[in-house]
Amino acid sequence: MSRKEKIQRAAQRTAGEAREAAKRQRDSERLARERRNFATTAHRHCSVCWTPIPLDEEPPICSDAECAEKQQKRESSRKRLTVMLYLFPGIAILLVMLQVLGASG
Numbered sequence: 001m002s003r004k005e006k007i008q009r010a011a012q013r014t015a016g017e018a019r020e021a022a023k024r025q026r027d028s029e030r031l032a033r034e035r036r037n038f039a040t041t042a043h044r045h046c047s048v049c050w051t052p053i054p055l056d057e058e059p060p061i062c063s064d065a066e067c068a069e070k071q072q073k074r075e076s077s078r079k080r081l082t083v084m085l086y087l088f089p090g091i092a093i094l095l096v097m098l099q100v101l102g103a104s105g
């Protein structure tokens with residue numbers, strides 16, 4: 001490789017790096033701008049896929065049928081959990097009370 005070629009290569013590489021840096025800079029500026037635009041409009045996210053949806057959307061899911069189904073499942077399992085959360089201690093207390101009553105009576 002001649003000296004001239006070496007210099008040419010180095011120059012090309014540097015130009016390429018400069019282009020890359022400029023592109024990165026542009027990308028980050030664009031991202032920041034988009035983020036700012038996004039922050040100005042009030043919105044919420046689909047609780048399944050996190051797609052931005054209108055603020056008054058209720059239940060908080062997008063129009064995707066799959067998300068609706070998942071949300072439904074999640075909701076019913078949450079309800080079941082809540083029921084168990086009250087039911088099991090209730091049964092435990094009942095058993096203890098029965099035992100206390102049985103011992104005293």
Ligand SMILES: [Zn+2]
Pocket residue numbers: 046047048049050051061062063064067
């Ligand atoms: Zn969704």
